[in-house]
Amino acid sequence: MASTPSRFRHEALLYEGLAGFVAETSSFVREGLRAGEAVMVAAVAEHAGPLREELGEAAGVEYLDMDSVGRNPARIIPAWRDWVERNTVRGTACRGVGELAWPGRSELELRECRVHEHLVNPAFEAGPPWRLLCPYDAALPEPVLAGVTASHPELRGCAPPAACGRFDPDGGTACFDAPLPRLGPPLYRTDFGLDELPLLRAEIRRRAAGLGLHGERLADFVLVADELAGNSVRHGGGGGSLAVWGCARHAVCEVRDEGVIRDPLVGRRRPDLRSANGGAGLWSVNQLCDLLIIHSTGPGGTAVRAYLDTGSPEQAHVPSLNG
Numbered sequence: 001m002a003s004t005p006s007r008f009r010h011e012a013l014l015y016e017g018l019a020g021f022v023a024e025t026s027s028f029v030r031e032g033l034r035a036g037e038a039v040m041v042a043a044v045a046e047h048a049g050p051l052r053e054e055l056g057e058a059a060g061v062e063y064l065d066m067d068s069v070g071r072n073p074a075r076i077i078p079a080w081r082d083w084v085e086r087n088t089v090r091g092t093a094c095r096g097v098g099e100l101a102w103p104g105r106s107e108l109e110l111r112e113c114r115v116h117e118h119l120v121n122p123a124f125e126a127g128p129p130w131r132l133l134c135p136y137d138a139a140l141p142e143p144v145l146a147g148v149t150a151s152h153p154e155l156r157g158c159a160p161p162a163a164c165g166r167f168d169p170d171g172g173t174a175c176f177d178a179p180l181p182r183l184g185p186p187l188y189r190t191d192f193g194l195d196e197l198p199l200l201r202a203e204i205r206r207r208a209a210g211l212g213l214h215g216e217r218l219a220d221f222v223l224v225a226d227e228l229a230g231n232s233v234r235h236g237g238g239g240g241s242l243a244v245w246g247c248a249r250h251a252v253c254e255v256r257d258e259g260v261i262r263d264p265l266v267g268r269r270r271p272d273l274r275s276a277n278g279g280a281g282l283w284s285v286n287q288l289c290d291l292l293i294i295h296s297t298g299p300g301g302t303a304v305r306a307y308l309d310t311g312s313p314e315q316a317h318v319p320s321l322n323g
Helices: 017-033 045-055 073-089 109-123 142-149 194-210 215-235 280-288
Strands: 009-015 038-043 061-067 094-098 133-136 187-194 239-247 251-257 291-297 301-309
Touching: 009 017, 009 142, 017 045, 017 094, 017 133, 017 251, 038 045, 045 061, 045 239, 045 291, 061 291, 073 094, 073 280, 109 133, 109 142, 109 291, 133 142, 187 194, 187 215, 194 215, 194 239, 215 239, 215 251, 215 280, 215 301, 280 291, 280 301
Parallel strands: 009 133, 038 061, 038 094, 094 133
Antiparallel strands: 187 239, 239 251, 251 301, 291 301
């Protein structure tokens, strides 16, 4: 019989090197297996492989490729939610290991990892009780580690865990306050309303092809731009402005409007297609792009920026905060 926790527990783990990762996470996983819990490990292959070798083919352990699912951090909460709900229906308690900030992440990706970690708390606090352990390499930059203690109520290895950090319970409510990093002059910029959407799609297709997108990725970029522009028409005052950049190995689309996003989890919940409350557009965009960043405040309206990989060899990841 599984030992069910009484609430959702969001724990951080600071480890040193690959050996430290394997030792600490394998202990956490084995605790769950002994309790009869379902266990899932979401990590990049470089870490999941050695952990899997240490554990052997342990029954009950599932593995999720974080390099694929977690490239855009906004896709991770839905993946955890689906897994937890599937096991909760079976009456099985859950625990997970999720390493989001692996070595090689850019500054901009790490910024969105921090947003994700803050949003995990409100996303699961009212749901089924389970445990999520988030390992962080102690060699990561100090600002990243400071964000870890602010976004996690518990730090594994401390006694009592809740006293070990500077947890900010309201961090999720301010996740869209930070302005977007500045980019250079856009390759294309236009204002639009409902009547301009058909011509806008054609122009975006032409511009994106010039950035090296083709085939499915070209279609994805056009759909991302169309969804963001359509959201502005429906929820942002009837229209907005759209800009396109070529940035290292990414095509970038940004839409600005006068609306305000009040739900920080928008786009991170699987949408109810019967509901008129919105969210389906940003959900779709998150499934298609490699990174999505949002700035939304009352006086300044909303800016949403999507990055899609062009596949060019110039840079392996999303660019830094300096563009």
